[in-house]
Amino acid sequence: MAKKLQSIRGIHDGLPTEVAKWRNIEDVARKVFASHAISEVRLPILEPKSLFVRSVGEETDIVSKEMYAFEDQGGDHICLRPEGTAGAVRAYLQAGLTRAGAQRWFYMGPMFRRERPQKGRLRQFQQIGVEYFAVNGPVADVEMLRMAQQFLDELGIQQTRLEINTLGCSACRPAYRETLMTYLKERAESLCATCNDRIETNPMRVLDCKNKTCQAQLLDAPEVVAHVCDDCDAHFSGLKSGLDALAVDYTVNPRIVRGLDYYNRTAFEFVTDQLGAQGTVLAGGRYDGLVESLGGPATSAVGFAAGMERLAMLLPDVPEPRLDVVVAALGDESLPYSLRVADALRQQGLIVIHAGGGTAKRQFKIADRENSRFVLVIGEDEVAKGGVMLKHLKTGKQDFYRLDDAVQILLARDV
RNA sequence: GUGGACGUAGCUCAAUUGGUAGAGCCCCGGCUUGUGAUGCCGGUGGUUGUGGGUUCAAGUCCCAUCGUCCACCCCA
Numbered sequence: 458m459a460k461k462l463q464s465i466r467g468i469h470d471g472l473p474t475e476v477a478k479w480r481n482i483e484d485v486a487r488k489v490f491a492s493h494a495i496s497e498v499r500l501p502i503l504e505p506k507s508l509f510v511r512s513v514g515e516e517t518d519i520v521s522k523e524m525y526a527f528e529d530q531g532g533d534h535i536c537l538r539p540e541g542t543a544g545a546v547r548a549y550l551q552a553g554l555t556r557a558g559a560q561r562w563f564y565m566g567p568m569f570r571r572e573r574p575q576k577g578r579l580r581q582f583q584q585i586g587v588e589y590f591a592v593n594g595p596v597a598d599v600e601m602l603r604m605a606q607q608f609l610d611e612l613g614i615q616q617t618r619l620e621i622n623t624l625g626c627s628a629c630r631p632a633y634r635e636t637l638m639t640y641l642k643e644r645a646e647s648l649c650a651t652c653n654d655r656i657e658t659n660p661m662r663v664l665d666c667k668n669k670t671c672q673a674q675l676l677d678a679p680e681v682v683a684h685v686c687d688d689c690d691a692h693f694s695g696l697k698s699g700l701d702a703l704a705v706d707y708t709v710n711p712r713i714v715r716g717l718d719y720y721n722r723t724a725f726e727f728v729t730d731q732l733g734a735q736g737t738v739l740a741g742g743r744y745d746g747l748v749e750s751l752g753g754p755a756t757s758a759v760g761f762a763a764g765m766e767r768l769a770m771l772l773p774d775v776p777e778p779r780l781d782v783v784v785a786a787l788g789d790e791s792l793p794y795s796l797r798v799a800d801a802l803r804q805q806g807l808i809v810i811h812a813g814g815g816t817a818k819r820q821f822k823i824a825d826r827e828n829s830r831f832v833l834v835i836g837e838d839e840v841a842k843g844g845v846m847l848k849h850l851k852t853g854k855q856d857f858y859r860l861d862d863a864v865q866i867l868l869a870r871d872v
Numbered sequence: 873g874u875g876g877a878c879g880u881a882g883c884u885c886a887a888u889u890g891g892u893a894g895a896g897c898c899c900c901g902g903c904u905u906g907u908g909a910u911g912c913c914g915g916u917g918g919u920u921g922u923g924g925g926u927u928c929a930a931g932u933c934c935c936a937u938c939g940u941c942c943a944c945c946c947c948a
Contacts, residue, residue, distance in 0.1 A: 466939065518946055522873075540948085572946065573873075584948055651945085737948060764948030787906050821908035836906055850908070
């Protein structure tokens, strides 16, 4: 091999084994989402860079250091989308749907973040996301969470737990932020450098600092839950009682903080401890202010995204559909007839491989390797008699049949 | 972006203190003519991730680079 040609760091190929799992996940998602009347959208992978600067937030890691952003040949500043919500809001506004009532959307596709790769953390990864627009009140949050839980359940992913929190809103967060900043400034010298930087830029992020000495200082730190306004409090209560009504288990984790600026009120995460450090498998929350901040009317919104590759890592391999029959042609004279037979079998809906002729041994080995149920042998005798030899590989039983009869045996799929 | 582990055949891995690169699996073929899965025999396949350096001699030591993995960080 000359100079090795390989994919870009952190960008992996979807080979058959992996894609089979993805398709399984997609099928379950489509089925579950359909029962909530959610419609699929397919949105651009390239977006204007400014979209994410204005929505996700200029100070966030995603925007400030992880975006694949560049100028195109015309001098436009564009980027590969790092997440799906901003583009969905952009499309919602661009299509003029703000007076069209509730919109319930889902999407699946690749996202791009230039991070240091790890297991469960790729530079190109796939998300399945759901966004609701113009849907008010905690009932939407409750039903969305139940749906997310059902999605994970139907996939067979058991070992996750749901953590929820409230982040307040534009009415109450500024006051809380002040309270928190005051508290943090009093202890600034005991906090790590990163935390000190964040006191001014994003004090809520200090709360989930992993540093032990920081955490020790933050034991009695003021928590959002206790400082939200009456409306937010009512929303959070509605969320909790709704989850109780549906028997959805959850724990309130006052330290959940979203890394994207647009979230308010409800924030949630389904986490697992089976993926090492990348334990969040599905997460989201409310973002009631985003539509307005991107130029639309005040519009409530809530959504989540799940990481396809992370879900796939929690699932066993999906067995490939089993081959019904391998057509083995013996001798060049029988090739034309064998090709017609293979074609006819496929038209009956059977899964067929033509072994390509050659020795009987070679073709039987192919059938064996492909895990075929039957081998259909066509040689001089079969062509002469106008039939086929059909052998069941597991039992070794073999008989001569007219083609129609062989088709019936194959279609029965009972052996 | 920071710190660490690792990179040998298609795959999983060996190779004493530097001394001629090996095994298993897979693949291809043979063990009488049109019959597989077990067995026996044989074969293909490597400039040891890449590029430099030290040495009589480098898979082994040193430097750089690329990649994978782990932790930090971040998040799906």
